[in-house]
Amino acid sequence: MTFLEMLQGAQQRNRSMLCVGLDPEPARFPAGLKDNAARIYEFCARIVDATGDLALAFKPQIAYFAAHRAESQLEDLMRHMRANFPHVPVILDAKRGDIGSTAEQYAREAFERYGADAVTLSPFMGFDSVQPYLKHPGKGAFLLCRTSNPGGDDLQNQRLASVAGQPLLYEHIARLAQGPWNLNGQLGLVVGATYPAEIERVRAIAPTLPLLIPGVGAQGGDAVATVKAGWRGDGPIVVNSSRAILYASNGADFGEAARAEALRTRAVLEAARAAA
Numbered sequence: 001m002t003f004l005e006m007l008q009g010a011q012q013r014n015r016s017m018l019c020v021g022l023d024p025e026p027a028r029f030p031a032g033l034k035d036n037a038a039r040i041y042e043f044c045a046r047i048v049d050a051t052g053d054l055a056l057a058f059k060p061q062i063a064y065f066a067a068h069r070a071e072s073q074l075e076d077l078m079r080h081m082r083a084n085f086p087h088v089p090v091i092l093d094a095k096r097g098d099i100g101s102t103a104e105q106y107a108r109e110a111f112e113r114y115g116a117d118a119v120t121l122s123p124f125m126g127f128d129s130v131q132p133y134l135k136h137p138g139k140g141a142f143l144l145c146r147t148s149n150p151g152g153d154d155l156q157n158q159r160l161a162s163v164a165g166q167p168l169l170y171e172h173i174a175r176l177a178q179g180p181w182n183l184n185g186q187l188g189l190v191v192g193a194t195y196p197a198e199i200e201r202v203r204a205i206a207p208t209l210p211l212l213i214p215g216v217g218a219q220g221g222d223a224v225a226t227v228k229a230g231w232r233g234d235g236p237i238v239v240n241s242s243r244a245i246l247y248a249s250n251g252a253d254f255g256e257a258a259r260a261e262a263l264r265t266r267a268v269l270e271a272a273r274a275a276a
């Protein structure tokens with residue numbers, strides 16, 4: 001099964017465009033787990049169990065595990081997600097980008113060590129830094145295109161005078177990903193929910209690619225505008241929310257609160273899709 005087929009299957013089964021982001025910060029854990037990096041797995045597994053039937057995808061952010069020397073907990077979590085929610089794809093948010101020989105190792109880390117279904121990548125170093133990931137059949141790769149942060153403007157909104165039509169850099173990335181770089185249909189793009197006009201522009205250039213769209217929830221992106229700008233029947237959107245779900249409560253009811261927030265966000269997204 002390809003990553004795209006897996007996404008489409010989860011979308012239909014869970015009636016969801018919501019990606020639950022797993023960015024565990026022990027300092028924000030509830031009492032009993034708080035400040036204890038040895039409990040990262042436990043915290044995340046509770047969130048996964050509370051939201052797995054509502055999610056289109058899960059997205060663990062690798063830095064939140066590595067910073068606490070918690071890679072083995074991430075391995076356990078990947079196994080937990082696979083065992084309990086085998087139909088929900090897992091996007092490892094690693095934002096890698098390096099020369100081909102090193103990229104081969106990063107690809108093995110994501111797909112073989114952690115067993116991820118897809119990974120996030122920076123396209124900054126060009127196609128040979130992306131290609132090693134495409135040698136893993138059925139796996140997906142989301143290229144950073146128009147990111148959700150304000151500093152995304154610094155490079156992504158620069159005009160490329162040397163390219164026909166003088167596109168902005170993010171438009172050029174979208175064109176490459178929809179066309180010549182997408183050898184086996186494995187690519188998608190990352191576009192921030194904080195910039196709906198740019199989501200619309202990317203969707204026009206890349207009508208069929210899956211779009212990973214972070215920025216609703218804690219970053220204040222507009223979920224309804226996001227769906228309106230990005231959703232097409234043949235181009236799925238994966239709308240990520242991390243902190244708003246993870247820390248919906250800092251009490252013992254954090255799992256229930258995460259579920260309530262995931263339900264709420266999923267409903268907003270689905271209503272916007274029905275109206276689109």
Ligand SMILES: O=C(O)c1cc(=O)[nH]c(=O)n1[C@@H]1O[C@H](COP(=O)(O)O)[C@@H](O)[C@H]1O
Pocket residue numbers: 021023061093095120146147148149190191192214215216217218219240241242243244
């Ligand atoms: O690639 C990403 O996931 C990503 C790209 C982007 O442009 N903006 C962005 O916020 N992210 C990630 O998405 C998550 C957003 O988290 P919240 O703001 O807590 O929902 C974090 O893990 C970010 O690293």
